[in-house]
Amino acid sequence: MSVPRLQLTGIAKAYPGVVANSEVALTVLPGQTHAVLGENGAGKSTLMKIIYGSVKPDAGQIAFNGQAVQIRNPKEARALGISMVFQHFNLFDTLTVAENVWLGLDKGLSLNQVSERITQKAVQYGLDIDPSRPVHTLGVGEMQRVEIIRALLTNPQLLILDEPTSVLTPQAVEKLFVVLQQLASEGCSIVYISHKLHEIRALCTACTVLRGGKVTGVCNPAEESNASLSRLMIGAEPQKLVHRDRQAGPAVLQVRGLSLQCVDPFGVDLQAMDMQVCAGEIVGIAGVSGNGQRELLYALSGEDVRAEAAMVAIDGQPVGQLPPQARRALGLHFVPEERLGRGAVPAMSLAHNLLLTRTDSLGAGAWLRPKALDAQAAAIIARFKVKAGGPQALAKSLSGGNLQKFIVGREVSAQPKLLILSQPTWGVDVGAAAQIRGEILALRDAGCAVLLVSEEIEELFEICDRLHVVAHGRLSPPVRTQDATVEMVGVWMSGLWPQDGGATPAETATATATATALAPTTGAQHVAA
Numbered sequence: 001m002s003v004p005r006l007q008l009t010g011i012a013k014a015y016p017g018v019v020a021n022s023e024v025a026l027t028v029l030p031g032q033t034h035a036v037l038g039e040n041g042a043g044k045s046t047l048m049k050i051i052y053g054s055v056k057p058d059a060g061q062i063a064f065n066g067q068a069v070q071i072r073n074p075k076e077a078r079a080l081g082i083s084m085v086f087q088h089f090n091l092f093d094t095l096t097v098a099e100n101v102w103l104g105l106d107k108g109l110s111l112n113q114v115s116e117r118i119t120q121k122a123v124q125y126g127l128d129i130d131p132s133r134p135v136h137t138l139g140v141g142e143m144q145r146v147e148i149i150r151a152l153l154t155n156p157q158l159l160i161l162d163e164p165t166s167v168l169t170p171q172a173v174e175k176l177f178v179v180l181q182q183l184a185s186e187g188c189s190i191v192y193i194s195h196k197l198h199e200i201r202a203l204c205t206a207c208t209v210l211r212g213g214k215v216t217g218v219c220n221p222a223e224e225s226n227a228s229l230s231r232l233m234i235g236a237e238p239q240k241l242v243h244r245d246r247q248a249g250p251a252v253l254q255v256r257g258l259s260l261q262c263v264d265p266f267g268v269d270l271q272a273m274d275m276q277v278c279a280g281e282i283v284g285i286a287g288v289s290g291n292g293q294r295e296l297l298y299a300l301s302g303e304d305v306r307a308e309a310a311m312v313a314i315d316g317q318p319v320g321q322l323p324p325q326a327r328r329a330l331g332l333h334f335v336p337e338e339r340l341g342r343g344a345v346p347a348m349s350l351a352h353n354l355l356l357t358r359t360d361s362l363g364a365g366a367w368l369r370p371k372a373l374d375a376q377a378a379a380i381i382a383r384f385k386v387k388a389g390g391p392q393a394l395a396k397s398l399s400g401g402n403l404q405k406f407i408v409g410r411e412v413s414a415q416p417k418l419l420i421l422s423q424p425t426w427g428v429d430v431g432a433a434a435q436i437r438g439e440i441l442a443l444r445d446a447g448c449a450v451l452l453v454s455e456e457i458e459e460l461f462e463i464c465d466r467l468h469v470v471a472h473g474r475l476s477p478p479v480r481t482q483d484a485t486v487e488m489v490g491v492w493m494s495g496l497w498p499q500d501g502g503a504t505p506a507e508t509a510t511a512t513a514t515a516t517a518l519a520p521t522t523g524a525q526h527v528a529a
Helices: 044-052 074-080 097-102 111-125 140-152 170-185 197-203 226-234 293-301 324-329 350-356 370-383 400-412 430-445 457-463 486-492 505-517 522-528
Strands: 006-015 018-028 033-037 059-064 067-069 082-085 158-162 189-193 206-211 214-219 251-260 270-278 281-286 312-314 332-335 418-422 449-453 466-471
Touching: 006 044, 018 033, 018 044, 018 206, 018 214, 033 044, 033 170, 033 197, 033 226, 044 074, 044 082, 044 158, 044 189, 074 082, 082 140, 097 111, 097 140, 111 140, 111 170, 140 158, 140 170, 158 170, 170 189, 170 197, 197 226, 206 226, 214 226, 226 430, 251 293, 251 449, 270 281, 270 293, 270 449, 281 430, 281 457, 293 332, 293 418, 293 449, 324 332, 332 400, 350 370, 350 400, 370 400, 400 418, 400 430, 418 430, 430 449, 430 457, 449 457, 457 486, 466 486
Parallel strands: 033 189, 033 206, 082 158, 158 189, 281 449, 281 466, 332 418, 418 449
Antiparallel strands: 006 018, 006 059, 059 067, 206 214, 251 270, 251 312
């Protein structure tokens, strides 16, 4: 047996009211791709931060390449050969991509040299990114690419990936897997955290399961099914979703000829977009990150009010130049893709975060009613099974998946007339994802109009009634989900839909390969069949 690349023994970490890790043991061998699996709040991210030196354990030992080590900070981790891609990105918004990457590299390199290396890695691994772009102009999927490239440039011996594919397209995931398999073949060890069970089964050769901060099992995921991995992780299989046929009602959201020139030099211009979402239906938008999703959502939510008033209408009322609060008064609620910073204020309690979009707990004259606010937050915590220390817990104290459940719960429980969601199940476990999708379906069945922007093709096929694809700032014609296939959506993602003459045989072949890579995702399989 080779000396383990990483060996953890008796690792423990507790926070006030929460035991994140308890007597955790983990062994990762050289060249091994080792999954760490667990539901939201199981302690996975805390454990990874301990390995990377950004969190100090209360107890336990760490050995790296057979030598006992104390990793006091990320700089020491990188010196050992450990790199990490965080679920919540560690990027400075005001710096460029190259400047962010430069911060973690040898200062003997010039900024121009770093830019050249970023471009080389981006081409090599199919992670397209412009080194000169400021980070604040990037979408979430593009930020994910920056984090991955930054980690790869350090030539790590141990690479930790925390939900690396949560906002990547299937094509990008396929390319990333080729990269990771190549790294593993060269001796790099990979610790891989994901809630996508088919990814773990396809990529990983070992798996350690955490539940409630403790190790509950070790297995070879290739020998397990999605169902058996779910049982190991959450103690049960996720709920089965029922998509009932329903006659859609009148149009609630109407977008007519929406054209906007992006004020950001790195953004995407919106070009004559047409779309409608009716009461009692879910309309999905698929597409590669950075093709106009962010600009479209800003225009729909009221964060961008430069459109002509009639280009966006709610219930027939022009709202293109109304701010978010005025649109909420008409029944629009919105779940943004960025949890911390837009969806929630990190340093505020969950109860106070309700006030960002909800005013139904305010008293006469807009006075706060703390007991009513706490009760409302507690109800959301209970209904959506959010693991938190109560309504007064700070947003930043929650795991990413649990904060996502709270934000979705805040908007869903407002009983909106129109609900717009962007990446609603990003970084949540299979059980929580099924619950969120079930709540969205229940809203639709109750007559709510739902617009869902997601890079999870399986999710779109599972719950949407109709689909659009966004590419280069343009929106495809709608297609009924039951008439769509993964191959077709893959082709449309390049901007080739029927009025453009369709796709070439080579493009169709590429899309078919993408569909094959998605084969473990049963929702997409069923529709393609």
